[in-house]
Amino acid sequence: MTRLDDGAISLRSGQSVWLAGELPETAAPREKSIYETEIAIVGAGITGAFLAERFTREGRCVLVIDRRDPAKGSTAASTAMLLWELDASLLELEDRMGLEAAARIAVRCRRQVAAISALVNEFGIAADVRPRPSLYLAGEKLDAADLREERRIREHIGIAGLYLDEGELAARGLIGEAGLLYPGSADSDPVKLALGLMTLAIARGAVVLSPAIASVYETTTDGVTIATREGDIIRARTLVLASGYEMPDFVPAARHSLCTSWALATAQTKSACVPGPDGALLWEASDPYLYIRTTADGRVIIGGEDEDFSDAEKRKALTPQKAQTLLAKAAKRCPGLVGVEPEFVWSGVFGETEDSLPMIGRIPGAPNSLAAYGYGGNGITFSALAADLLEAELRGRPDEDSALYALDRS
């Protein structure tokens, strides 16, 4: 089967806080134009980096290509709250797919966040990964009674945490009706994380080509061939697509939609403990939601305000207004933030699936082809999950959870 693709979209606007410092070089100079490899990964964002690290850890031969510099796609726009909680609450997931499946997803995501911390510690990756609790605040989607019910389900499946009432939130300097404070999440610098993982993969023999735009894919039962616009020919036993929100048209993406999200980072500030002394990752049960985190160097990041379009001009035009709205909403929640000014303001294309689950697994109708797509608000946790699920696919022993995330799930 031969497919053509050049579905490039503008992924980011503005100035992301993660691109302010110097970044290590990971792309290799081209030495030839024909490459043979076991695994060809398209996409050198956080997903491609998790995959490259995992596959090379297993001794696999890996080549990664990217049309941009590594980690300069949507990864550079991410606010990198490594949440075990999904955009959908367990209440919603239980409704949609039953308690057993909902529990498996939540427990797996908790394990996955812990595995990210363990991985960076084991290999000394400097990516500011910090274990954090998350604080889920009642909003227009879930009120205090709903949060009590959400806590009951979490407890039932063995995930322990606290319900905070209005007074307990006030003691943390927050205004709200109720909140759920749970351990088990983390935060990070997503660009450092992606480049750190990629550097580790390169040390084990992975090759990164960039810029290299995959434009023709030929997938057969004997293997795959990718032709790039720059003239490279890459032959691989297996193709793994990790091209983020730019999906070639042979990926069934009907359940996926694109929107735009905004974020800002303040200057380094003494009030960087705003969401509480434990640096909890704050997010609201609202649509659009608001979220607040701090950074390792003492900034406060505020994000959200999603809109249902991905057009770059529209998103640039709306940015000043969105920044003001984010600041005003954050100050209403955290009076400690009144008067803070943004130093960085940016926006990015953001993806969502109808069930809040990613699309990870074999691509129906494309032999020897795997995909890792469909990431929402806890996308990075799912990128790490993709590495586990796809390694299991490569071994020919699909993970016991694979059906939950399959591209052709019902």
Ligand SMILES: Cc1cc2nc3c(=O)[nH]c(=O)nc-3n(C[C@H](O)[C@H](O)[C@H](O)COP(=O)(O)OP(=O)(O)OC[C@H]3O[C@@H](n4cnc5c(N)ncnc54)[C@H](O)[C@@H]3O)c2cc1C
């Ligand atoms: C504002 C914002 C805030 C977010 N906040 C969070 C958060 O707090 N927590 C969280 O977990 N997630 C968050 N996300 C989501 C998270 O950032 C994404 O899930 C993640 O960045 C996706 O990474 P990726 O590697 O799959 O995609 P990308 O980083 O976009 O990488 C894909 C790469 O593929 C390359 N590519 C595409 N097509 C081709 C081609 N034809 N040939 C060669 N290369 C190609 C691109 O150039 C790109 O570099 C946020 C996203 C945004 C926009």
